[in-house]
Amino acid sequence: MKKNDDNRKPFRLLNAIDTPADLKRLSIRELNELAQEVRQKIIETVSKTGGHLAPNLGVVELTLALHYVFNAPEDKIIWDVGHQSYTHKLITGRRDRFDTLRTYGGISGFPKREESEYDSFNTGHSSTSVSAGLGIATAKALKGEHGRVIAVIGDGSMTGGMAYEGLNQAGCMAKNLIVVLNDNEMSIAPNVGALSSYLSRKMAGRRFLLLKKELMNFLKSVPGVGENILNIVRKSEDSLITFFTPGMLFEAFQFTYVGPIQGHRLDRLIDTFNNVLHLEGPVLIHVATVKGKGYGPAEKDPTYFHGVGCFEISTGACAPQSTRIPTYTEVFGDTMVELGKTNEKIFAITAAMPEGTGLNKFAEVYPDRFLDVGIAEQHAVTFAAGLATEGFRPVVAIYSTFLQRAFDQIIHDVCLTALPVVFCLDRGGLVGEDGQTHHGHFDITYLRSLPNLTFMAPKDENELRNMLFTALRLPGPSAIRYPRGRGYGVPLDRDFKVIPVGEAERLKTGKDLLIIGLGSMVMPCMKAATLLEEEGFSAGVVNCRFAKPLDKTLIDDAKAAGRVLVVEENIRQGGLSSAILEMFSDAGLLIPVRRLGLPDCFVEHGPQDQLRCDVGLDVEGIMKEARDLCR
16 A cells, blocks of 8 residues: 655545545545545554454445535435445544544444434444335435435345345335445455355456457348347347346346446446436446455455454554463364364354354364355354254354344244254453444343243353353253453363253352352452452352253352342343342242343443443442442
8 A cells, every 4th residue: 555655744635524525626536546545544543443444445435436426414325234434434524533433432333323414324234224225215205305325235245135125125116226236255254155156247348348349240241131130239238238247136126237347446436326326216336346455464364354453554463462361252163173073963154254253263174064154144043943953963153243133033943943053142242342233232131031942151261162062962952152352261171061051150158148140240250259358248159150041049049148149241131130030039039139230221332341340340340239239
């Protein structure tokens, strides 16, 4: 990437862009210069804050062209998933705050209506833009409002079924909706499936033009009828182009198809958008881009730089870690490989996240027993159910927030018939800088109510290994949730151990109160209890281990202590504390119970430790609740 000349002011053009209207006074040459400044600003910022680098670098020209031609916020631009919205943020009044990207109290890494009038729809999960855009377009028509609606969706998001539900309805309703397909042949990992291959076909322009020229010359040479046939061919030219491109698919949805066009040529993008401005009905513009464009390391490894932490710009090297303690994700991935050696029935499944879930290692060692289904969580769950009916032990590894999308399939296709599918929920609890759309704070609530399901959460990385070993031996479905981040560096058992289902672990005895923790909260509970001891409070600590089924002997522990504090990194409504209260109520036990969990709101983005402190899920917060309960 080119640096600014020493005699020029850094970001000369970018610093003059306060709204998209400012773009319209620039020439194409200046817009191209602005694109380089935008890339530099994004790289410099993300190297310090972390974020989605490669997808944002790939849509710089596309974003500038959209805002150059259309008139936001009257025209509504919707960014599917939203991890490619950094250029959009820079040119819509957030340039001066861009250095706060994804930081505590700063701007979000995703579109957010509360943040700007230019953010038309909150996004964070994939494949929603077409449906949302159609809803907005329909509302505009009903209100008699002018303005276009543009949905920008990547080829990765096109592997999600909801995108096609939206396309189908849009074609039927014939509303004025423009869909821009950003085709970089990548989602987070390389795209998979037959549909992805179809979308990635490109016309060999030179070959097609030569074929066309030869055909025209031949027809002209046919005496008598040649000119008539030539006229018919000219009328059929659009159909011929469609046959050679992915347009055939979208034409079937009653969309006018345009493309594919080069996604880094501002002149061509602007001409194309101007040409479709006055078209009626749904239009799809197919744009070919390069993920990570303009930054060598990101172009070379767009998967790694899809979502990246702090890095050194000159080399692309990740900032050195202060510890070698493995993450829960790494421990899960290594454990899967280890268990796969002795159990040939284990089959690993993920939804476009092989690296993110740690299953890339399993995929390398056992490629025949691994499947990345693309961004299709519903399909992943039902596919796993099918495997389970034939004696396999499928392990479905999906982030907690994304598994929400497959709730119906978990109920009807897995739990209803008690199939032995193992759900591994990475990023359970607060995830940090990705914020509201990515926090995994509902899974205990939405899974513990399901019949036949066993739900576990480990206190450390060694317990995660044993829980996975246990889950693969259960006769029915199970789920294991674990947090984002590193473990505690505890020793790992050489031999796996089966954990008795529904049996809690007593870690510390106490006379004044009983603290029941689950998963990521157990170790903070232990530390809090130790510090409380120094203040004269005697607190017992239990590692609940199972959110379902619960250990009923906890009733006796609670009676002996007389007071109970339940701590969980999940919303309180319907979570572990609700389950404990239900169990106590059924047993006729009436004692003071405090519930410490996530509040009834969507938690903002920021460092995990800071967010836990804000909601009282740190050692000091646990101690405060314990003191209040004992007084």
